Amino acid sequence: MNEISATDGLDQLDRVMAALAHPLRRQVLLVLHFRGGEMSAGDIAERFSCAWPTTSRHLRQLEESGLVSVRRDGRQRIYCLERELLSNTVGNWLHWFKGNVRPK
Amino acid sequence: MNEISATDGLDQLDRVMAALAHPLRRQVLLVLHFRGGEMSAGDIAERFSCAWPTTSRHLRQLEESGLVSVRRDGRQRIYCLERELLSNTVGNWLHWFKGNVRPK
DNA sequence: AATGTAATTAGCATATGTGCTAATAATTAA
């Protein structure tokens, strides 16, 4: 059994869309994607002009949304882009608007 | 010629993603969609539990993002969902993540 | 012109988000 409640689907959409609202967080996802999906916090942070703790907080928000996952590797933290979740969450939401509902 | 500057594309992505961050604004877009794409401000507002001016402000944010357009009709304001812009803006951004960049 | 209807804008209070520096934790290397 899992620990997921009935409302968590919507909550996750909320978290994902909120996470995507900030340009830096979207940029982090793109950097992750084009660097193969996995990078250490330091490699990510050095690509941005803001202070490291600032990037660190953005990374945590991304993690809490589920858009990235983290694992330790020695003293590094490796962030991993969750492509499926990104595509599915945003794509499924967008899909509601696909049908032409307007009466011709 | 148009009045669009070179950076407006990114600015609009920023505005669109910021507009989509709030659940009520996403809900407005869905309601608009499933009611044929056009509704008056009053028809929209009466479907939400918050005060009218609150909905009004959300509508303005949606308009400033380009996700909806407005026209007058007598004393009503008709909001119109801009489906293409929604699909294109979000879809094109999502498309960056389509290719499998990870080396096998 | 006066009144009613539809909707927005103004102004305020409070919550949330963002960014910084300083302090702390976790791990590795000397």
Next chain:
DNA sequence: TTAATTATTAGCACATATGCTAATTACATT
């Protein structure tokens, strides 16, 4: 164990977002 490296957490300051009520605008009707 001491020092260095990697990264996060704490705590603060400031900006932005959100929601309300009251006031205002714009148009239609009488």
